[in-house]
Amino acid sequence: MSDTVVGIAGTGRMGTAFARRLRETGTPVRVWNRSSDRTGAAVDAGAEAVALEALAEADLVLLSLTDAAAAEAVLAGMGAALAGRIVVEMSTLLPDQAEALEAQATALGAQFLHCPVGGTVAPALKGQLLGFAGGPAETLEQARPVLERLCRRVEHLGSVGAAARMKLAVNLPLALYWQTLGESLLLLRGAGIPAEQAIGLMAESSGGPAVLKNRAQVVVETLEGADQRGTFDIAGLAKDLHLALALAEREGAALPLSAAAEERYRAALEAGLGRFDGASLARRTAEG
Amino acid sequence: MSDTVVGIAGTGRMGTAFARRLRETGTPVRVWNRSSDRTGAAVDAGAEAVALEALAEADLVLLSLTDAAAAEAVLAGMGAALAGRIVVEMSTLLPDQAEALEAQATALGAQFLHCPVGGTVAPALKGQLLGFAGGPAETLEQARPVLERLCRRVEHLGSVGAAARMKLAVNLPLALYWQTLGESLLLLRGAGIPAEQAIGLMAESSGGPAVLKNRAQVVVETLEGADQRGTFDIAGLAKDLHLALALAEREGAALPLSAAAEERYRAALEAGLGRFDGASLARRTAEG
Structure with missing residues (x-):
């Protein structure tokens, strides 16, 4: 071809x-x-x-x-x-x-x-x-x-349905990770550990996703106070998370972490963070 | 020395x-x-x-x-x-x-x-x-x-306190990931996608943590029905998750995903899964 x-x-x-x-x-x-x-x-x-x-x-x-x-x-x-x-x-x-x-x-x-x-x-x-x-x-x-x-x-x-499901399944951990990262960083509050050091260690640990290595600079700059434009931004993450929850609800499946994350995304959208990288959601959570 | x-x-x-x-x-x-x-x-x-x-x-x-x-x-x-x-x-x-x-x-x-x-x-x-x-x-x-x-x-x-906080912060995403993975896999229910294919794609995606690459075989075998002994097992993950939540509670910090995950860990422990790899918690969730 x-x-x-x-x-x-x-x-x-x-x-x-x-x-x-x-x-x-x-x-x-x-x-x-x-x-x-x-x-x-x-x-x-x-x-x-x-x-x-x-x-x-x-x-x-x-x-x-x-x-x-x-x-x-x-x-x-x-x-x-x-x-x-x-x-x-x-x-x-x-x-x-x-x-x-x-x-x-x-x-x-x-x-x-x-x-x-x-x-x-x-x-x-x-x-x-x-x-x-x-x-x-x-x-x-x-x-x-x-x-x-x-x-x-x-x-x-x-089938086309299987492909649609796989995409939703692959995106879900990414959406949940930004809130998870925020909860982790909240545990560091007051410890005086620089964002770069914390993110470097989290990226190197076994629970650290590829995105944290690939976008470490964006994450660190965000945590240091400067929200960054995202390519897969909070609005996009929230949209896909919503699709996953809609599918689960229709099928009577319980996704408790996803449901809790959606509330955080909703709050971030209301705060006007839709166009920013997911790291801005982590920062918002980490600020307590 | x-x-x-x-x-x-x-x-x-x-x-x-x-x-x-x-x-x-x-x-x-x-x-x-x-x-x-x-x-x-x-x-x-x-x-x-x-x-x-x-x-x-x-x-x-x-x-x-x-x-x-x-x-x-x-x-x-x-x-x-x-x-x-x-x-x-x-x-x-x-x-x-x-x-x-x-x-x-x-x-x-x-x-x-x-x-x-x-x-x-x-x-x-x-x-x-x-x-x-x-x-x-x-x-x-x-x-x-x-x-x-x-x-x-x-x-x-x-300080020693900073080190303690960093360890809790690094472990939290791992504990939450197993439940997150289960919620992702629940979206695939009925799609006929083999566990090995799904895990391979999740591991290669930007939300996939290092543990999924490093322990892919353990995860796939677990999802195929055979719970595997863990080295960082469900009991250990639950213990560290509990420490993180205890610290947050004492400091008045809200960790909504962690709190939702702890309920899942408690249920897994009650079901006798404590000695198994975290993947067994994912499987339990994926079974709906």
């Missing part, structure tokens, strides 16, 4: 990063966005901005939209022009939302994959995302050359 | 591992245990089993005991014979417990350090623990050559 033309619906932060990375690997890219003034960065990287109808003429269409309703509207907009194309929905969804989009796309004659990713803009630009793919194995094999330009690893989980 | 004689009070799992590692590095070791029949493994490794009075004649005495009360009794038992020695208390304690032991030891004329460690038997045997040291810097410099035979890194945190 080296000449595969890739269409991208949605040029938000992630859609734009997909476009830039695919252009860098020599892939022809078409982009569409509901607000057409937001395609500039993708076009600067060599993508062609097109109307929705022309996007459906791409061999493979990536959906990187706000939510399931936006994806549904875009699929409806492309309509029968999608017949014979491959649609890959990349956002974090509930399993039944992914299944409904799959039904809609296949009814239009398209092949459909759900492939939410782990990682945000920086790994996307380096082709280092983690792809959680669901849908027919043969469709995935057709899409794999394109997905592997974005991902260091593309894992087939089974 | 290459000829420093090291005394070890307490030959439980950790004390025995300290003795074996120190013997392996050529250090002369004396051991004492309240139940003298538990010194066998240390003696087999070349340590000399002695009476408490003789232990106090070592240059440096490590305390690896059940709790602060046991440490207090052992210090009292050694009494004035400790004058001029260095005492290093290695267990997880509350800050004020560490301070009380420091006062007791210095009143006997000894120098005192608190140095709880991160890591259990396997890293101890390889000299790969993480040491959280508190006490006078000059005492630490005298003890450092011995501590570095046990630890890959010995970090001076300041």
